[in-house]
Amino acid sequence: MSHESEISKWVRMSLAFHNLNKGAESHLGLSLVQYYLLMMLRDMPGCSPQKLAVAVGMHPSSLTQSLKRLKKKRALYVAEDPKDSRKKILSLSREGLELLEKFSSGFRDLFKEGEFLDRVQELGLRSR
Amino acid sequence: MKYLFSELGKKVLESLSFTQTLYAFDYDGTLAPIVDDPEAAKATKETERLLNQLSMVASVVVISGRSVADLRRRTALHVNRLIGNHGLEGLGVHRESITNSESTCYKWVQALKRSWGTLKKDPGVFIEDKTYSLALHYRRSRQKQVVRRVLFAKINKLEPQPRVILGKSVINLIPKEGPHKGMALLEAMSKLNLRCAFYIGDDDTDEDVFSLGGSQQIISARVGQKKASQAKFYIKRQSEMNRLLRRLIELNEFRGET
Structure with missing residues (x-):
């Protein structure tokens, strides 16, 4: 396989992933990353952004942007740490929980319908 | 908070x-x-x-x-x-840790009883033996400050030294290994x-x-x-x-x- 065709496959894969993410956000209210963040946060109520960043393996500055979007969606709330006003704590909101549930029940269909699986197959990444 | x-x-x-x-x-x-x-x-x-x-x-x-x-x-x-x-x-918890705590507490109770002295006259002060830890209560004492000082003097002489945790008019003595x-x-x-x-x-x-x-x-x-x-x-x-x-x-x- 030449470099050009290999790169073109990866680019198409990346675009397919981008479209999957966009589709998820417009149909289900959350992108994949947002879903993952909320899912982790559900099990870490009252945690600090730093602790969440470590848990999801994300750089704190990238996390800040995602948290801002999720806050706008009222999926989580950010408050001052009751013991240290310089720090913040995060928790999932009821709206966030509902988004998580909506995403979990609708994602499989979205995944099947989209072009993403074709691209995965094309690259030979699909395990079964 | x-x-x-x-x-x-x-x-x-x-x-x-x-x-x-x-x-x-x-x-x-x-x-x-x-x-x-x-x-x-x-x-x-x-x-x-x-x-x-x-x-x-x-x-x-x-x-x-x-x-x-x-x-x-x-x-x-x-x-x-x-x-x-x-x-x-x-x-x-491991059986060994429980046995050690029990024997340590027994020693402390004996030592405290031997040195109880003037505290015997104060019915508001007593030892609660919880087998694996002790609680020295003084909530009903009329001389809380004095009693507290006397109790600490006695605690300082205990062997081995306990882990001391203060409660509300109570001093908890816990074996350090516990x-x-x-x-x-x-x-x-x-x-x-x-x-x-x-x-x-x-x-x-x-x-x-x-x-x-x-x-x-x-x-x-x-x-x-x-x-x-x-x-x-x-x-x-x-x-x-x-x-x-x-x-x-x-x-x-x-x-x-x-």
Whole structure:
């Protein structure tokens, strides 16, 4: 396989992933990353952004942007740490929980319908 | 420290119900009101009923300085676990550690009784032998300051030196090799396979839980506001406990329905 065709496959894969993410956000209210963040946060109520960043393996500055979007969606709330006003704590909101549930029940269909699986197959990444 | 029934506190309590959380409670001063005679301490029927109801919809443990036998005698609780003697009982701690603590406490009781001297005249001061730890009570003494000083002088002479935890007019003596409430909570979380916990207590023995960090997610609350405490939230007084239990039941029942 030449470099050009290999790169073109990866680019198409990346675009397919981008479209999957966009589709998820417009149909289900959350992108994949947002879903993952909320899912982790559900099990870490009252945690600090730093602790969440470590848990999801994300750089704190990238996390800040995602948290801002999720806050706008009222999926989580950010408050001052009751013991240290310089720090913040995060928790999932009821709206966030509902988004998580909506995403979990609708994602499989979205995944099947989209072009993403074709691209995965094309690259030979699909395990079964 | 924030009030647990503030907007933030209520949201945090709600978010605890979105996941599998262990709800852990201290007994004296938390589930049961503080009374002059520690022997008379008892949770109200309503508190017991609410705690039992909570344990039907969530995982619940009681972690106390009292022995498990004592807790069983004074309560009708059907919670996941009753953990006594600051974590030494109720978690399956190594037999060796229990035997060592028992013999250490026996030595301390003998030494204290031998040197009790003038304290014999004060009926408000007494030793509570909890087999694996001791509690020196002076709540009913009329000379609390003096008695406290005398007790500390006696404690300083004990061999081996105990771990001292101050309570409300009580000095707890715990063998140094024994666990503390913080370790007990972590152990209970591990045994019940839960990563998240809520703990509420009222005195210095509970600071071992309030100051826990690490990878576990623990939300702590104190009965009574105290600036120096490591707890993040507080309720104003013990009489608010039933309100808290009702709220926790409501939230966890709601989770069961979704």
